[in-house]
């Protein structure tokens with residue numbers, strides 16, 4: 001017998017009776033809840049028209065499943081109006097700045113702006129840009145929208161939102177067209193995985209949610225991993241960071257910014273704030289896409305995965321994890337528990353470059369990540385990894401061999417660039433041609449060298 005999903009919606013406790021746990025939050029809001037202020041544009045996390053706040057963070061309601069939302073506080077645009085009907089200051093500012101025309105994107109933009117204003121970040125152009133990067137507007141143009149958000153964020157401190165109400169979040173099973181299990185302990189999770197190896201293992205749902213929202217798939221069974229403490233933890237050690245597989249990008253960002261800055265800069269370009277509030281590194285590895293952004297970085301750093309099943313635990317070097325296109329070394333009953341990410345030493349170079357058609361909210365055509373040690377002008381160790389160059393994220397072993405024990409100079413780099421053709425036979429697709437990808441991968445190596453000699457610093461600034 002299933003249990004009821006309960007949420008706090010705009011400050012009111014709500015019980016979602018008779019609702020399948022795999023219904024998207026957007027479908028529930030616009031359907032049974034009759035809150036049509038939240039819009040559907042793309043149904044795949046790109047446009048931001050469906051942005052709502054979940055525990056005060058912006059989230060794409062089209063990708064979030066109601067079963068994932070149990071116990072969480074959700075704010076929609078309808079909840080912003082004060083009791084006497086006065087619009088929220090962000091709404092007023094958008095209207096006064098001519099920041100809306102057809103209005104379709106506006107509720108999503110309002111919710112992203114409210115999240116930003118309530119988050120207490122300084123209203124710098126970079127941060128406002130980042131806060132709005134997941135919201136597309138096809139008719140107004142962004143200047144008046146940015147002006148409105150700047151004005152509001154400067155004018156006052158955080159605005160009050162409805163207080164949250166605690167809901168018991170013990171282990172649950174929700175029933176409907178889909179059965180969704182929400183375990184709260186690792187042993188329950190492993191038992192469920194062993195019993196249902198074909199169930200969808202759901203972390204943030206920014207990949208799997210697209211299959212439900214956009215492709216309208218109805219899975220029979222889902223196991224949600226996001227409530228298990230071993231998977232949501234993050235621990236910093238002197239030489240490494242341990243990242244729970246279900247820790248969100250947002251959760252990882254501060255540690256990365258302090259300890260592995262180029263990784264943090266890449267994460268700020270992964271999806272949007274909405275995607276980073278929900279998406280996880282375990283999901284990025286588990287989905288095993290050749291163009292996933294964190295796997296090449298973790299490969300360059302030499303990460304290890306800790307995986308578990310009811311049969312026991314084991315460690316797998318990420319080098320040995322990706323077996324082929326979307327194929328991994330994970331057994332059917334295993335899950336990724338955590339990622340052990342070594343940190344570069346002070347005398348090592350660590351860098352990451354993401355090349356995509358758009359700067360923000362875009363999947364990489366090529367992503368290069370590098371960790372190397374140069375002592376007295378000679379390369380002593382090198383790990384180069386790329387995304388977008390093969391059926392899996394992969395190391396460039398021939399290029400690494402061309403670097404190791406060679407002088408760190410332009411001639412060595414050219415030998416490494418030439419070796420890349422032995423490492424990769426990239427695909428042609430609409431994102432980039434094979435020739436372009438190879439050329440970019442080589443140019444990124446040249447840029448790495450130029451940066452280390454100071455030449456590219458000026459070019460990067462242009």
Ligand SMILES: Cc1cc2nc3c(=O)[nH]c(=O)nc-3n(C[C@H](O)[C@H](O)[C@H](O)COP(=O)(O)OP(=O)(O)OC[C@H]3O[C@@H](n4cnc5c(N)ncnc54)[C@H](O)[C@@H]3O)c2cc1C
Nearest residue numbers: 045203204205206207208271280283284286287292293336
């Ligand atoms: C609009 C948009 C923009 C995006 N931009 C980027 C981008 O710039 N770069 C990028 O790399 N990706 C991007 N993505 C893809 C996605 O956000 C990432 O892959 C994300 O890391 C997936 O994490 P998740 O927790 O949401 O995974 P989910 O969707 O929950 O799961 C993804 C896969 O991982 C498996 N999985 C999850 N947790 C585990 C676990 N603990 N053990 C084993 N398997 C597990 C699931 O079973 C599933 O197969 C984007 C997606 C969208 C919708």
Ligand code: FES
Nearest residue numbers: 041042043048062
């Ligand atoms: S409808 Fe476009 S992001 Fe959700």
Ligand code: FES
Nearest residue numbers: 101102103137138
């Ligand atoms: S106002 Fe029309 S899409 Fe933004």
